[in-house]
Amino acid sequence: xxxxxxxxxxxxxxxxxxxxxxxxxxxxxxxxxxxxxxxxxxxxxxxxxxxxxxxxxxxxxxxxxxxxxxxxxxxxxxxxxxxxxxxxxxxxxxxxxxxxxxxxxxxxxxxxxxxxxxxxxxxxxxxxxxxxxxxxxxxxxxxxxxxxxxxxxxxxxxxxxxxxxxxxxxxxxxxxxxxxxxxxxxxxxxxxxxxxxxxxxxxxxxxxxxxxxxxxxxxxxxxxxxxxxxxxxxxxxxxxxxxxxxxxxxxxxxxxxxxxxxxxxxxxxxxxxxxxxxxxxxxxxxxxxxxxxxxxxxxxxxxxxxxxxxxxxxxxxxxxxxxxxxxxxxxxxxxxxxxxxxxxxxxxxxxxxxxxxxxxxxxxxxxxxxxxxxxxxxxxxxxxxxxxxxxxxxxxxxxxxxxxxxxxxxxxxxxxxxxxxxxxxxxxxxxxxxxxxxxxxxxx
Numbered sequence: 313x314x315x316x317x318x319x320x321x322x323x324x325x326x327x328x329x330x331x332x333x334x335x336x337x338x339x340x341x342x343x344x345x346x347x348x349x350x351x352x353x354x355x356x357x358x359x360x361x362x363x364x365x366x367x368x369x370x371x372x373x374x375x376x377x378x379x380x381x382x383x384x385x386x387x388x389x390x391x392x393x394x395x396x397x398x399x400x401x402x403x404x405x406x407x408x409x410x411x412x413x414x415x416x417x418x419x420x421x422x423x424x425x426x427x428x429x430x431x432x433x434x435x436x437x438x439x440x441x442x443x444x445x446x447x448x449x450x451x452x453x454x455x456x457x458x459x460x461x462x463x464x465x466x467x468x469x470x471x472x473x474x475x476x477x478x479x480x481x482x483x484x485x486x487x488x489x490x491x492x493x494x495x496x497x498x499x500x501x502x503x504x505x506x507x508x509x510x511x512x513x514x515x516x517x518x519x520x521x522x523x524x525x526x527x528x529x530x531x532x533x534x535x536x537x538x539x540x541x542x543x544x545x546x547x548x549x550x551x552x553x554x555x556x557x558x559x560x561x562x563x564x565x566x567x568x569x570x571x572x573x574x575x576x577x578x579x580x581x582x583x584x585x586x587x588x589x590x591x592x593x594x595x596x597x598x599x600x601x602x603x604x605x606x607x608x609x610x611x612x613x614x615x616x617x618x619x620x621x622x623x624x625x626x627x628x629x630x631x632x633x634x635x636x637x638x639x640x641x642x643x644x645x646x647x648x649x650x651x652x653x654x655x656x657x658x659x660x661x662x663x664x665x666x667x668x669x670x671x672x673x674x675x676x677x678x679x680x681x682x683x684x685x686x687x688x689x690x691x692x693x694x695x696x697x698x699x700x701x702x703x704x705x706x707x708x709x710x711x712x713x714x715x716x717x718x719x720x721x722x723x724x725x726x727x728x729x730x731x732x733x734x735x736x737x738x739x740x741x742x743x744x745x746x747x748x749x750x751x752x753x754x755x756x
Contacts, residue, residue, distance in 0.1 A: 398716025398743025443496025
């Protein structure tokens with residue numbers, strides 16, 4: 313990575329314990345962050361990428377523990393291993409990490425959005441910074457609305473923000489993505505932005521489009537999801553890079569005393585998926601705190617391993633699902649076959665998972681296609697956190713189901729800082745008995 317990027321990531325990493333972005337309540341900073349020069353904004357832009365990587369990692373590990381993708385080693389804290397069973401008290405790290413790291417990302421994005429117009433800089437620098445800030449604010453809120461039943465969305469210099477429901481939050485996320493696309497396209501990003509801020513491997517335009525497809529899908533806007541999915545380049549693989557100074561949080565978590573690693577259940581559940589699962593995990597027999605053995609990471613095996621902003625075949629699976637719901641079954645099956653037959657070294661992107669499976673063959677019904685789409689999502693999108701929403705939609709939530717909880721409780725710190733607005737926890741400390749307690753989409 314560039315020297316400026318490495319230095320700024322180090323500053324951002326140190327800032328996790330040293331600056332006003334990290335108060336007990338991230339929505340209520342101790343002072344307003346005012347940036348008066350372009351160098352300050354550039355540093356915020358670099359730090360924003362690191363923060364979004366950290367908050368994405370927090371969402372992945374929390375969702376993974378609750379959906380039987382990840383497990384805790386024998387020496388892990390009890391709150392981590394308890395989460396595998398769906399037991400999550402409001403003070404557990406699993407809920408505080410997703411919340412605090414996401415709102416730190418949003419705070420940094422807001423610092424850019426609310427200061428950029430007051431700083432003299434090349435128009436292409438402003439365009440790049442604003443596009444990235446809108447994108448990662450949307451991405452952080454999108455992760456939050458998949459983890460909590462209600463969330464605040466208007467938090468800048470607002471110590472007691474109101475909470476909104478998922479539908480309102482989702483509308484806000486999609487509006488932010490529209491703003492990201494408009495801002496980034498306003499003027500071609502300047503050399504100052506692309507050389508001093510933009511991380512190697514991150515593709516902002518395609519990530520915006522992929523997130524539009526992702527969140528239009530969540531909103532049930534199938535025509536819009538299809539249009540966005542069709543706009544994503546099939547030759548781009550966008551990632552969030554890490555360094556020795558700004559470590560991959562999933563690698564760090566797997567090697568520390570917390571010891572969160574992939575469970576072997578998904579890997580061994582379908583031998584035909586050996587090719588795809590080899591991308592994510594290396595088989596092992598590490599003892600977990602529950603009966604299932606744990607594997608090692610393959611995809612996050614180093615401190616510098618990147619986290620994808622999205623997987624290219626996520627977009628094709630969104631396209632296939634949209635086509636099913638629009639009644640265009642032959643096209644849906646063709647899109648699904650494109651995912652199934654993708655092979656590393658022979659597909660559109662050589663560094664993404666590749667199942668190398670045969671085409672489906674005879675035409676499938678809508679129900680059969682939908683089942684196959686969700687089966688592919690479970691393997692293709694392993695360790696992204698996205699399985700949690702899928703399992704909610706499929707009604708597989710509860711103490712004896714694949715997803716142990718529908719929602720996380722609200723963190724104690726937020727409840728103490730904003731007692732008048734934080735809603736009651738939607739579930740108790742223990743997991744719900746069945747999916748009836750989980751308000752979610754019912755699939756056709």
